[in-house]
Amino acid sequence: MPKQILKAHKVRLYPNEEQQIFFAKSFGCTRFIWNRMLSDKIDHYNEHKTELKNTPAHYKKEFEWLKEVDSLALANVQQNLRAAYSKFFKGGFGFPKFKKKGHRDSYTTNNQKGTVAITANSVKLPKIGHIKAKFPAMINGLIKSATVSKEPTGKYFVSLLVETIVEPLPKTYSNIGIDLGLTDFIVLSDGTRVANPKFLSKLQCKLAREQKILAKRREFAKTANRKLSDSRNYQKQKIKVAKVYERITNCRKDFLHKLSFNLIKNHDVIAIEDLNVKGMVKNKKLAKAISDSSWSAFTTMLAYKADWYGKTLVKIDRWYPSSKTCSGCAHVLTKAELPLQVRSWNCPSCQQKHDRDINASINILNEGLKLATLKTVGATGLA
Ligand SMILES: [Zn+2]
DSSP, rough: OHHHEEEEEEEEEEEEHHHHHHHHHHHHHHHHHHHHHHHHHHHHHHHHHSSSOOHHHHTTTTTTGGGGGHHHHHHHHHHHHHHHHHHHHSSSSSOOOOOOOTEEEEEEOOOOOSSSSSSSSSSETTEEEEEEEOOOOOOOOOOOEEEEEOOTTOOEEEEEEEEEEOOOOHHHHHHHEEEOOSSSEEETTSSOEEEEOHHHHHHHHHHHHHHHHHHHHHHHHHHHHHHHGHHHHHHHHHHHHHHHHHHHHHHHHHHHHHHHHHHHHOOOOOEEEEOHHHHTTOOOOOHHHHHHHHHHHHHHHHHHHHHTTTTTTEEEEEOOOTTTBBBOOOOOOOTSSSSSTTEEEEOTTTOEEEEEEHHHHHHHHHHHHHHHHHHHHHHOOOO
């Protein structure tokens, strides 16, 4: 069955000077209203022990300039703040934070009967009209909302959320297990190894170099007793670092999109390990942190693409001993029998020779198929 989904399209914007001023005002107003509503809520709670139900409208009298920006942008702040509160109360998320200037500047507006629209080379937004734009691909379907952002590189983007119909992909009668590799990005149960793209490690080296220069310039400004905002060399280098970072993010996303789509296209059941990414991302080492966050972005992509295209993604409990189990006879090695540096081993029980990662991905596939069957049986009430 075709499925209606919401797809985000990121489009580069080229605002003129006047439009840039409007965006800066909008970022400023949404940040102001977020911080103001949040601090009033906190004060009210401290005094009365109840929640303050404040809205942006309450502030428009006192702060007239709030009327100059898109009122939907302010309404969305209220919604986001409410969502942040309920996430906090549900647990697992921190208390809503105050927003800092220049850190993820953005605002969101909604399409109300054509207030957000596109032409071949522009995006129309409420209160500001058409802004020059460059579309990476054709966009079809009803636009629901638009989020304008300014990146640390100084570039402007709008992310358009569009209602799209997707058709399920045909069945392939092939299933696959995926193991997160140590040296490769992933290893598949059919023996395929997918390496981390070479350009990524090159860009990571470049990023480390540019960050070192940035740190030196920061030190230099400090010893010269100059504010960082007044140090031209520091600011120039900061943009350089942001640009490398942006390239890494884009290349990585592109790589992960292609890889996840191909896996979904070529297989019906896709089994992966459910790794504790929260714990992994805490790792301070840059390269490691990037590969960890890649894994989390990758599994997210697999999950929604499986849903879009009618395939099954199964996540295996992270305590399942996928590496230490022989995929041939189910004999389980002890931790001491299989230290991390051992890349291949012979099963002491059935003598089969194993590549560590491929054996793990075969186990992940088998475990995944077991769980997928249980799920279908459970769903049809035969369990
Ligand atoms: Zn064995």
